[in-house]
Amino acid sequence: MAHAPAEHAYDPKDPHGFHAHDHDHGHVIVSWQTLLAVLVALLILTALTIFQAQFEIHADKTWGWDIPGWVNIVLAMVIATIKGSLVVLFFMQLWYDKGVNTVLFLFTIFAVWLFLMFTMIDLSGRSTIVQWRGGEVVAGGSGVGIKREGFGGSALHVTVRENYIAEQGYTQEEFDKKLAEKHASHTRKPHGNSKDHSRVPTGLTPGLFSTGPWAELAEDEHTGKGKSDH
Amino acid sequence: MATIDTRASGLTKQEPLWKRYVPGHHWRTQDDEFDAAKIGIWLFLATEVLLFSGMFCAYAVFRMLYPEAIAAGSGYLDWRFGGINTVVLLISSFTIAMAIRNVQLNQQKWATINLSITWLCAAGFLAIKFIFEYGPKWAEGKRIGNLFSYPYASTDHEHIWWSIYYMATGVHAAHVLIGMGLIAWLIYRQRKGAYGPTHYTMMEGVGLYWHIVDLVWIFLFPLLYLVH
Incomplete structure (x- = not known):
């Protein structure tokens, strides 16, 4: 700001004029073109991240490509970080602040x-x-230890399923058919090598994976010699 | 006008509220007050980020322990609803940034329009979330931990996935709801002429909060809907 005439520069809150020359800091007016460009970039990146996730499923179903899981998560997180940075820098104005x-x-x-x-x-x-x-x-997370009427002793989803079958009066075949129908409508089938799809769980607590789909893996990796003979 | 005039004297009731605004007596200028308020908001946003980081951490932990449940769980979510909601929130972030620009330039009518669009986007986000996502899923028995009663689960730990899903998106939805209240208050005050080129501290603060809500969703969306 240029020097103002004396009568305009007088400020009852600042009679000695300490701050007479720095009044116009800290207020940036971002142009609408910048804001709109950021919005468009964010929308394009959103489309891109959806596309890459859909492409993985499509490639798996159509061409049988088994794209490793880390590609999916790394790409998604890189795109999210770019989007987040755009929001923080321009919408939240850290770039100018x-x-x-x-x-x-x-x-x-x-x-x-x-x-x-x-x-x-x-x-x-x-x-x-x-x-x-x-x-x-102890083996955790499966709901075995839930203290509630009709629960406990087996995994939560098993109890829920058994109760449901009894309640509805289904035979096992009827239920299996319904189960298959439910999962047929999923846009995403469980990945082929789901055991180590996301991450190979080396070094995890042995007891955690001794039941369910993990049992096989637990035998492979965790119940080998040396770990149990302490 | 580039200079911010802090003189209260000489202004009558005919002047809009934002012109008559006088900062707290302990501030030398309005700018000092504005900057301090903004640092305060950023400190609050820091606690918000840390609050949500707890949920991201829970996601990471359970993803590491039970990748099958996370893969199956994200398979239940429809990326189209998540995608629409992402677009809705991004647009609302843009419009609130535009509303702040509008009051900085004293375009009061446009400020009302942009704030109203922001509020409608927030309402739309919650409507999509509750009508198309929470409602049907809860009814099917896809519920939090102990309440889980979905008989067609395909993996052992699906109830953990639903706990993460409901907690992360639920706390986020609560933030959207609070944001709607704040934006409604902004519209009310802005219509009274409370915000203008020299005074818009509250709009700046709510704007920053709203962007953080958007920022959290930018990470929640791919982690819950896209990654598997």
Whole structure:
């Protein structure tokens, strides 16, 4: 701002004029062209991320391509990060804003990173660091231990299924037919090599995978010699 | 006008509210007040990001432990509803950014229009979520943890998937709902002439909050609907 005439520069809140020359900081008016361009970019990236996920399914069904799962998740996360950056930089104006807000935001991202990384280190390191503890962990997450009438003892989805069959009076064949129908309508069939589709779970607590579709894998990887003879 | 005039004297009731606004007596200028308020909002947004990071962490943990359940679970979701909702939220983010630009340029009519579009997008997001997603899924028994009663589950740990799904999208939907309340308040105040080129602190704050809601969905959408 250029020097204003004396009578205009007088400010009862700032009689000594400490701030007379920095009044026009911090208020950026972003052009509508920029905002619209960011919106269009975001919409294109959304279409792109949907396309790459659909392409994987299509390639699997049509040509039998078995694209590894990490390709899907890495692409999706890269696109999401680009989209997020566009929102933060231009819609939230960090590109134009005072540095302190950027520092705050980056520190938050750093905190999130710490949080995720240390959790992952814990999970991936269990029973490889303190092997004798591995056996103490009971099989979790299947709902075996639920304390509710008619529940407990077997996995939650098994109990639910058995109760439903009894309630509806289905025979096993009838139910199997309905089950197949339900899953036929899924746009996404369970991936062919679903056991290690997302990630090979090496180093996980042995007891966790001793039932269900994991049983085979658990035998392969976790009940080998050396792990149980502590 | 480039200079922000903080003099309250000489302004009559005929002037709009935003012109008559005087910052708290402990602030030297309106700019100081605006900047401090903005840092406060960013600090709040930091806690918001950390709140949601807990849910992303839960997703990562259970994805690592039970990839089958996550793959099957995301197969139940229709990417079309998620995709439409992504577009709706992106548009609403654009319109609220435009509304802030409008008040900066004193285009009051356009500010009302853009804020109203933002509010309608938020309502549309929730309508799609509840009518086409939560409602039918809950009715089928695809529910949180202990309440899970879907008999056609194909994997052992599907109830965990639904816990993650309902918690992550539910907390996000609560943020959308709160955002709708805040935007409605903005429209009411803006119609009274409370926001203009020299004073729009509340609009800036709500705008930032609304963008964070959008940002969270930008990550939730691919993780829940697309990745498997």
